Amino acid sequence: MHAQPHPLDQALALTPTSSGHYLGRTTAAYWNMVGPYGGISAALMLNAVLQHPQLLGEPLSLTVNYVAPVAQGDLLLDADPVRTNRTTQHWCVSARQRASDGGEQLTTTASVVTALRRVTWGVSDAPMPPAPEPAHVARASATFPVEWPQRYEMRPIVGGLPKRWDGGGNASLTRLWVRDAPARALDWCALAGLSDVFFPRVWLRRARQVPAGTVSMTVYFHAAGADLAATGDGYLLAQARAQEFRGGFFDQGVQLWNQAGLLLASSQQIVYYKE
């Protein structure tokens, strides 16, 4: 008997069609309200780079722009190494879908920087905040009527989904233990996916559910591949906070530490909201 692949690996599957071109496919397991979970789209864009035979080094930076809705079905991905330097490599990535008129429609663009990390002086100035052990924090029950949150084991410490949508919110900070569900060894794509795991900050800040969607997200990878391997299928302490809600857009800043207290990634996104 063959074990079923992990839902994340199913969602990340890419079939090369020619050099730098891939065929992917949306999966029901990561479906959001009207399209795939943004984190899974980010992870898929990154995977197109990681699968490329000309890859230099490891992910350093990823910016994903959600340019149009993604429908259920095939995705045509292109990953182009537009410049290779001695220690960094710059990538332009795009995803398209066939439109009903037979043409192709751009759905997502990304820029990726990969790099050779070196042994240098280093220091951490964003220490992991104190938190109870994951085993001492209750797992959040599913409160979204959508599929993707089932793919994450979330154990909220502060700033969980409001229990009452009464307009009484006063902060935008969420802090939780999180890992893929079922548990899976951490890799670059999983880490990219986890960077988007928070419900919209505007829901928390207002204790009110309004339409919201990520417009652009950037992830910086601070760790090396060996750090991800050492993290294994352990929990990440994930933290998100907004700075400014204005004119129909808010930002979200994110940090992701492993249980050893190492900052694996930080992320920013700018999000559309209504009303």
Add this chain to the structure above:
Amino acid sequence: MHAQPHPLDQALALTPTSSGHYLGRTTAAYWNMVGPYGGISAALMLNAVLQHPQLLGEPLSLTVNYVAPVAQGDLLLDADPVRTNRTTQHWCVSARQRASDGGEQLTTTASVVTALRRVTWGVSDAPMPPAPEPAHVARASATFPVEWPQRYEMRPIVGGLPKRWDGGGNASLTRLWVRDAPARALDWCALAGLSDVFFPRVWLRRARQVPAGTVSMTVYFHAAGADLAATGDGYLLAQARAQEFRGGFFDQGVQLWNQAGLLLASSQQIVYYKE
């Protein structure tokens, strides 16, 4: 007699060559050690979008990737509105230079999102930190042997350039009042330029000058055009801090408030450093 244009306007000058294509040129006024100041390159990429006849709305997000060194001379810019939605527009921008072999070399890529801002509920969760009036803070004298810092009036409050490079640094926070020099009314391109105005965090954190250069920078614009107009040629309170220095790369998070305390922009960048 005609007044000399402001150095920023000279640096931002673009001549359209065909739809979405422009000719620009590096200027000595913003020269850094081995190429143009990164903030001016960011501003120029943004200007290619702002000059485009199909522009929708105002800047919301800008990611600039510094893919290769920029030499003194002409720059060939392309700005492509890859997707226009009802309230957002997505742009891919590139800059190239003619190589000595007659070919063209990609130097910079950018993605830009422009958007129609709407009147919505809003709140500021990143209040401007207390600071003495700009007039009560001494202007930093020129301590870099490069040109671009002369184009900014900087009044450091905390975290100025170390007086002694003795390895004794212990924090990465810089806070200063800053504006263009000579003073100039704030606009989107000036704000993009100001987002990169900090010397490398690794210099401050270590009190040691090591080679460093921005790899990728993202700017989120939180303000509307009317807010920029109201800011005029006033000072911005600019703040920068790093989270993690590791493996030859560190991040820098930035906030820019106007004197009225409005968060105009926030920014992140990932920076290469040596040793």
